[in-house]
Amino acid sequence: MILPIKITLLVVFAVCTGFLARAQSVEDLQKKKAEAEKEIEYTTRLLNETQQNEKSSLSKLRLISSKINSRNTLISNISHEIEIFDQCITNNTLALELLKNDVQQLKEEYAEMIRMAYKNLNAYDELLFLLASENVNQAYRRFLYFRRYKTFRESQATTINAVQKELDVSRQKMEQQKIEKLRLIAKTESEKVLLNNEQQEQNSTLEQLKLQRNNLQRKLRQQQKIEQELEREIQRIIEEEARKNQSEGGAAFALTPEQKLIGNNFEQNKKRLPWPVERGVIVEHFGVHRHPVLSNVQVQNNGVNIATETGAKVRAVFNGEVSRVFAISGGNTAVIIRHGAYLSVYSNLREVVVKKGDKVSTKQVIGTVFTDFKDNNKSILKFQIWKESTKLNPEDWIGR
Template structure:
């Protein structure tokens, strides 16, 4: 039978602890990521619940209420998926703990067996009398010293092995407690998951009720679609007017600056030629043209160097722009089917962000306010220039900026307006010259 020294058992125990720690670190990283996602999603759920509460306060159902319910269903589904991930992670952690426990139990049994063997052998051969005989039968003092040292090491080894057994036993008890705790945690997650699934079913039932109620208001919805279409067309025409105005102003500025530069160059040449002619009459040496400081560069398209740099940095901020207002995307970019009326398509120049009543709206980037206009169906509309880019903020009130004003990213520019249905929704657009872009590809992920 092999003999496990205390040192060997210490190494075994250390290896098990290191394995447990390394697995724990890997699991902890996944656990931290999962908990962060759960917390973020719960925050979104709470935010949407607040928005839904405001829209539900109205006596009649409305599209804002339906959009909030749809978004809440999406976040509810995600929460259930995250809880499923949680259960999967707990199962992995449980498997690791069970394997550790099994390894500890196996080594504990080996240690007990070896210790029992040592005790048995000691009882047979190492009585006090036998030890004395063993010592004093030495043929020299040197041999006596070696035998004494051997007996002491053997006694110390038994004591150390007993201590190793106790440590291993405590480790085994600790692992059993961790397994029990992990099982309890898993059961709690499963119970929570069941509760969240019931909430999801309730939301789907509510969604169906709202859709049915809205379907019975088809004439009103179609009228609303036409009103929105007229307001959208008017807004688009205004944006294109602003973009064209800015383009012409930049080109005119470029033309004037180029003419002014050419005039300065001609004047300098004429002055130098006249002076050198006078010097030639006097027999003096002609003067060479002096090097001039570099004048500000005129960039093609009428943009100055500063404006070009701003546009370049705006481009580099794609997918990282801050949201102009808290909330969720209730209307996506482009042409899409109406959420209630089948076969009816609606077009969106940007995105609609549904939020709370009176929520503060902020600029998404550094720029200059080009225009502030009040428009039918769109409330106050703000256009901010970022080089050859423009961001548009519509369906606002309480504007706190004016044309020509410089703004920084996240500066407040006004508040979102609330319509007669109790829906607070910002219309946000991004344009490059006269081309509209999808804002969802520019805003930071949420």
């Protein structure tokens, strides 16, 4: 009897261990769910600002698209969570069945033991049995037999209680898992309804924007001009600093010991840099991608565009020195900060509060994001990271 109980307990232990591993996965999924929900909530808030102007805009379309992506992420995480609970319920069902069988078997054996003890109580009275011993050694062995038999009966009772307790705990756990699974299924269905509404709004906005093709093409050309001017200014800074180093007899990209230290620290904080605004949503990613409205048109972004709220403060992402503050025709003000071999670039700013040569620290406010009240209250920070003349994807550097 002891062997099957051990096997069952091993199975239950394996189930519990697996559950703990999956519990960690559930915890990770719940964290991601919370992040997606926060992003949806914040994007909705930004969209509510744009709803004051009924005119459809590219920024509104990008916000809706970002919200849909977050909603899909949320639904996907909920689905994974449901799968984990399904596995837990299946495993707990197996454990319950094994435990129930063991409890039943233990009870039957214990009942038979009690019946046999009661039936033979008069025939084998303990005292008489001991007195009938041929010698002291035999009497002692018989005494040990009775004591072990009594201990075994007590241990059987203890085992029954322990297995019954484990059975009750597993049953309660499985009921909780079933309730949580039903809650998640209901949550999935409600999220799908919201997703469908957002997709309809996206399609409606897209159709309206297609009627503004000429205006969008004009804005795209203007934006490309701003990007080119910004890139030329960055290259100019790099070339000026290279010429200065060479004129002083050094290498083109030579750094002082302090600059090297800052650059190394900057690199070591990859994926952990703070966002350049306290809260925001990335509505346009790094690199070449298709224009969201204009067919067969490719758009290149040297950084990321972050939608944020009106009056949002812009912050330095790391310690450094302001290399340049300059105005861009049609693109407001830009600030470039050097962090050793790296540059962080912040454009579409107003009310800049730093100047060339200023030393800045991580999260220090350097200005305010410009809000275009003529274009659905659009507040977009354009943020870039360069390593000398190489453009880098900011999403690989800022934390989530």
